[in-house]
Amino acid sequence: MNVILNGDHRELPDQATLQWLIEDLGLAGKRLAIEVNEEIVPRSQYGDYRLKDGDRVEVVHAIGGG
Amino acid sequence: MTDQSQIPLPEDKPLEFAGRVYQSRLLVGTGKYRDMTETGDAIKASGAEIVTVAVRRTNLGQNPDEPNLLDVVSPKDYTILPNTAGCFTAKDAVRTCKLARELLDGHNLVKLEVLGEEKTLYPNMTETLVAAEQLISDGFQVMVYCSDDPLLAKRLEEMGCIAIMPLGAPIGSGLGIQNRYNIRLIVENANVPVLVDAGVGTASDATIAMELGCDGVLMNTAIASARDPVRMARAMKLAIESGREAYLSGRMAKKAYASASSPIDGTFF
Numbered sequence: 228m229n230v231i232l233n234g235d236h237r238e239l240p241d242q243a244t245l246q247w248l249i250e251d252l253g254l255a256g257k258r259l260a261i262e263v264n265e266e267i268v269p270r271s272q273y274g275d276y277r278l279k280d281g282d283r284v285e286v287v288h289a290i291g292g293g
Numbered sequence: 294m295t296d297q298s299q300i301p302l303p304e305d306k307p308l309e310f311a312g313r314v315y316q317s318r319l320l321v322g323t324g325k326y327r328d329m330t331e332t333g334d335a336i337k338a339s340g341a342e343i344v345t346v347a348v349r350r351t352n353l354g355q356n357p358d359e360p361n362l363l364d365v366v367s368p369k370d371y372t373i374l375p376n377t378a379g380c381f382t383a384k385d386a387v388r389t390c391k392l393a394r395e396l397l398d399g400h401n402l403v404k405l406e407v408l409g410e411e412k413t414l415y416p417n418m419t420e421t422l423v424a425a426e427q428l429i430s431d432g433f434q435v436m437v438y439c440s441d442d443p444l445l446a447k448r449l450e451e452m453g454c455i456a457i458m459p460l461g462a463p464i465g466s467g468l469g470i471q472n473r474y475n476i477r478l479i480v481e482n483a484n485v486p487v488l489v490d491a492g493v494g495t496a497s498d499a500t501i502a503m504e505l506g507c508d509g510v511l512m513n514t515a516i517a518s519a520r521d522p523v524r525m526a527r528a529m530k531l532a533i534e535s536g537r538e539a540y541l542s543g544r545m546a547k548k549a550y551a552s553a554s555s556p557i558d559g560t561f562f
Contacts, residue, residue, distance in 0.1 A: 233350045252353055258363050259351055260395035265388060267395050285350065287392050289362050291332060292347025292378050293322025293464070293491075293513025 228280035245273040249286070259288045302543045308486060308508055310343070310455060311402050311434045313372070317342045318503070319533045320374070320488065322513025323366060326522065333365040335516055339526035343372045345404055345511065347379070348393050373397055374436065376404040381417065383407060383424035390428055403428065404458070404490075404511075406438035414464040414491075416440050422448070429453040438490050441475040443482060450485050457483055458511060461502060462492025465514040469498040473505055480506040496525075496532035503536025504544070 228241050232248075239248065245268060249255050261268050262285040268276050278284065307314045321341040326332040336344055344366050363373070375393030377386040390403045407424055409417035416439055428435050429452060436456035437449050446457045459479055462468035470476060470492060480487045486508035493499050493512045502510045510533060519525035 233353055235353075254351065257351075258361065258396060260348075260392045262388070262392055267391050269395065285392075286353070287348050287396065288351045289346040289373070289375065289393075289396060290349050291323040291326060291362055292376055293324045293345055293511075 228278070230278055230280070230282045230284055232284045233286055239278060243278050245276040245278065245284075248278065248284070249273065252286070254286070257288070259286055261286050300543070303506060303541055305541050310372075310436070310486070315342045315372075317530070317533075318509035318537060319499070319529055320345065320509055320511040321516060321526070321529075322376075322511070323362060324513050325517035329360045329362065329365045331522060332362070335522040335526040336366060336371075337526075338523045338530070339516065340530045341371070343374050345374045345376045345513070348375055348389050348396065368397060368400070372402065373400065374402060374404050377406050377424075379408070380406070381408050381420070383420045383427065386420070386424040387427050387431075390433055391431075394433070401432055402434045402436070402455075404436050404438060405454075416460070418442070418445055422452070425449060425452055425454055436488075441472050441479065443475060443478040446479045446487075447482055450483060454485065456486045456488055456508075458488045458490035460491040461489045461498065462494075464491040465518075466492055467494030467515060467518075468492055469494050470501050470505075473501065476502065476507065477505050493529075496528040499529050499532040500536035500539070503533055504540050506540055509533070 228239055230237055230239055245261060263282050308318055317340045319339055319341050320343045321336055321339050322345045323332055377389045380386040380389055386405055386407050394401055405424055407417045407420040409415045418440055425435050425437055435454045436458055437454045438458045439449060441459040449457055461470035488509040488511050489502040489507050490511040493515045499510045516522050516526045
C-alpha cells in the first residue's frame with residue numbers, strides 16, 4: 228500500500244502498524260508525535276493502529292523556535 | 294502636580310502560569326542558534342525557566358542519532374512552551390497544539406501565534422481569536438502572541454487566555470518597543486500576566502518593557518543573533534531584573550529643570 232508520509236509517497240507492507248513504521252524509520256523510542264489524516268494517534272495506540280492505503284501520516288518533533 | 298507619595302507602589306506579585314510560580318521573568322526561544330551546545334549554554338545563562346520550541350516534521354532517512362532539542366532543553370529542567378510559529382490559519386495552529394500536547398505527554402501550555410503575512414509576521418488577530426477559542430475549549434492553557442491593541446488584549450483575557458503577549462515590534466526585527474503607550478495601557482487593564490513577545494533587540498529594550506510594568510519578556514533573536522549569545526543572555530537576565538526592580542521602586546517624577554542633589558546650606562564659598 229501507499230501512504231503519504233511527511234508529504235512524500237511511501238510504499239509500506241499491507242497491514243503495517245504505526246509501531247512498525249516508526250521502527251522501520253529508526254525512530255522507536257524517540258520523542259515524537261503522529262497524526263494520521265489530521266487526527267492525533269496517541270503513543271499508546273501505535274502497536275494497534277493499522278495504516279490504510281492513502282493515509283496521510285505526519286511524524287513531528289520539537290525543534291528550535293521562538 | 295501629582296504628589297507621587299500618594300500613589301501606591303506596584304504590588305510585587307509572583308509570576309505564575311498554570312498554577313506554577315516562576316522566579317525568572319525572562320522567557321526564551323530556542324531558534325537560530327549555531328548548534329545545540331550554544332542553545333543550551335545561552336539558555337542556561339539567561340536563567341529562563343520557560344523555553345519555547347517549534348513543532349516540525351521529523352527529517353526521515355537522515356541521521357536518526359542527531360541530538361534532539363529536548364535532550365538539551367529537557368522538560369525535566371524547563372517548562373517547555375510549544376509555539377505555533379509558521380501557522381497562518383487557526384486550523385493549522387490548533388493542529389500544531391494538539392501535536393505538541395501529544396509530544397509532551399499531555400502538557401497543555403502553549404504559545405499561540407497565528408501570523409498574518411510573511412513580511413512583518415504581524416499577528417492575524419481574527420484567526421488568533423478563532424484558534425484561542427477552540428484551544429481553550431479543548432483544555433489548553435493559552436499564552437497568546439497578539440497585536441498591541443488594548444481592546445483585543447482584553448478580549449483575549451476575557452476568553453480565558455492565561456497570558457497576553459503583545460509584540461513590541463515585528464518578530465526578529467530587534468527594533469525595540471515601538472508603542473510604549475499601548476503596552477502600558479494593556480498592562481494597566483490586564484488581570485493576567487502581560488509579556489512583551491517579539492521586537493526586543495538589546496538589553497535596554499527588555500528593561501523598558503519591565504519598567505512599563507510588564508510581567509515578563511519573551512525573546513529569541515536578540516540573544517541568538519548577538520555575536521556572543523551567551524553573554525547577551527546574561528545581559529538580558531540582568532536587564533529584566535533591573536527593569537522589574539525599577540518598576541517596583543516607583544521612579545522619580547520627571548522635571549523640566551534641574552534640582553540640585555547636594556544641599557545649598559553649608560556652602561563655604
